[in-house]
Structures are given as structure tokens and as C-alpha cells.
Amino acid sequence: xxxxxxxxxxxxxxxxxxxxxxxxxxxxxxxxxxxxxxxxxxxxxxxxxxxxxxxxxxxxxxxxxxxxxxxxxxxxxxxxxxxxxxxxxxxxxxxxxxxxxxxxxxxxxxxxxxxxxxxxxxxxxxxxxxxxxxxxxxxxxxxxxxxxxxxxxxxxxxxxxxxxxxxxxxxxxxxxxxxx
Ligand SMILES: [Zn+2]
Numbered sequence: 001x002x003x004x005x006x007x008x009x010x011x012x013x014x015x016x017x018x019x020x021x022x023x024x025x026x027x028x029x030x031x032x033x034x035x036x037x038x039x040x041x042x043x044x045x046x047x048x049x050x051x052x053x054x055x056x057x058x059x060x061x062x063x064x065x066x067x068x069x070x071x072x073x074x075x076x077x078x079x080x081x082x083x084x085x086x087x088x089x090x091x092x093x094x095x096x097x098x099x100x101x102x103x104x105x106x107x108x109x110x111x112x113x114x115x116x117x118x119x120x121x122x123x124x125x126x127x128x129x130x131x132x133x134x135x136x137x138x139x140x141x142x143x144x145x146x147x148x149x150x151x152x153x154x155x156x157x158x159x160x161x162x163x164x165x166x167x168x169x170x171x172x173x174x175x176x177x178x179x180x
Contacts, residue, residue, distance in 0.1 A: 017055070017056060017059075020054075020056070020059050021051050021052060021054055021059070024051055024054065024059060024062060025048070025051045028051070028069070029044075029047060029048075029051075031068070031070065033070040033071075033072070034070070034071065036073040037071065040102065042101075042102045042106075042109075043098070043101055043102055043109075045106045045109075046101055046104075046106050046109035046110045046112075046113055047110075047113060049106050049107060049109070049110035050110045050113050050114055050117070050145070050147075053110065053114070053145050053146050053147060054145065055145075055146075057144075058141075058144060058145050061121050061141075062121070065089075065120070065121055066087075067087055067088055067089045067120075068087060068088045068089070069088075069089050069091065069117065069120050070088055070089070070090050070091070071090075071091045071093055071113075071116070072090050072091065072092045072093060073093055073098060074092055074093065074094055074095075075095065089120045091116045091117070091119070091120060093116075097112065100112060101113065104154065105150075107147065107150045108150045108151075108153060108154045110147055110150065111142050111147035111148075111150040111151035111154060112151070112154065114141065114142040114145045114147050114151075115138045115139060115141070115142045115151060116138070117141065118137065118138030118139070118140065118141030118142055119134065119137075119138045121141060122134075122137045122138065122141070124137070124138070132163050132166055132167075135163065135167055136166070136167060136170045139151060139167055139170060139171055139174070140170075140174060143171060143174040143175065143178065148171050148174055148175050148178070149175060151171060152168055152171040152172070152175070155167055155168050155171070156168060
């Protein structure tokens with residue numbers, strides 16, 4: 001009797017946002033490949049910040065993404081030799097990016113992680129990811145998650161270049177739109 005009731009409830013009521021984030025957190029951060037994240041409190045805080053920023057609609061995008069997403073901590077000695085493995089998408093983080101994540105404010109660091117996730121969710125090839133269009137698509141996802149301001153602040157600290165300026169301007173447009 002009791003079980004039937006629970007079953008009915010589960011079918012009808014959508015999981016709360018907090019429960020969905022918890023499911024995502026456990027599934028994502030507890031995999032063996034992510035032990036390096038939980039072993040550094042600053043980096044862990046940034047990843048947790050990403051999870052806590054996800055909405056129902058951004059969580060839906062991860063649900064629709066079939067592959068597992070693994071962030072790799074590389075020493076820089078191994079280049080992009082690890083790209084394809086069935087069922088897994090790798091995000092290779094080089095030492096300077098890891099250093100940036102560890103040294104930036106938690107929200108800014110979270111915006112870097114979200115940008116990388118944006119590349120994966122958009123299905124970018126390495127070449128597409130490097131292109132300015134690819135960068136702006138990844139920035140778009142960051143803005144959807146609500147970390148566009150943080151990413152823009154971070155980009156403003158970078159050495160100016162044509163690509164950086166384009167991304168900053170693109171984020172301004174996205175942020176203006178989301179504030180309407
Ligand atoms: Zn990028």
C-alpha cells in the first residue's frame with residue numbers, strides 16, 4: 001500500500017531542483033577520474049558552484065547528453081592524445097587553466113568550468129572549440145547557467161586580443177538580453 005503510494009508520487013511529482021543537482025553532483029564528481037577535483041578544496045568549491053548554478057533546463061541538457069564528461073588534469077607533458085573513448089567526453093585541463101581555476105574567485109573559476117562544459121554540450125570538435133564561433137557558443141552556455149558576468153570579468157583581466165574583445169562584446173549582448 002505504502003509502496004504504491006510512493007510509486008504514484010514519484011511518477012507525478014518532478015524531482016526538486018535540489019534533488020536533481022544532488023544526483024548530478026554524485027554522478028559527476030564521485031567518478032574515479034574526478035578524485036583530483038575533490039582533493040583540492042578550492043577546485044572542488046568551483047565545481048560545486050557550477051552544480052549549484054544549474055537550473056532545470058541546464059540539467060536537462062546534461063541528461064540529454066549521453067556521454068560521461070570527465071575533466072582531465074594533465075601535467076602538460078601529455079598533449080591531446082586522449083580524445084576518443086566510447087561513451088566518454090574528455091575535457092583536458094592544462095596546468096595554466098588549473099592554476100587559473102585554483103587562483104580565481106569561486107564564481108569566476110566556476111565560469112571557466114561552465115565554458116568548458118559548454119563546448120562538450122555543443123558537441124564541438126577540437127577545431128571548432130578553438131574557433132571564435134566555438135568560443136562564443138561555449139560562452140553562451142556559461143551565460144545560460146548565469147555565470148556570464150563572472151566570465152566577462154575574467155576575460156577583462158586577460159591580455160586584450162581581437163578574439164577576447166569579440167567574446168567580451170558577445171557576452172555584453174547576452175547579458176543585456178537576459179536582464180530584459
Ligand atoms: Zn573555449
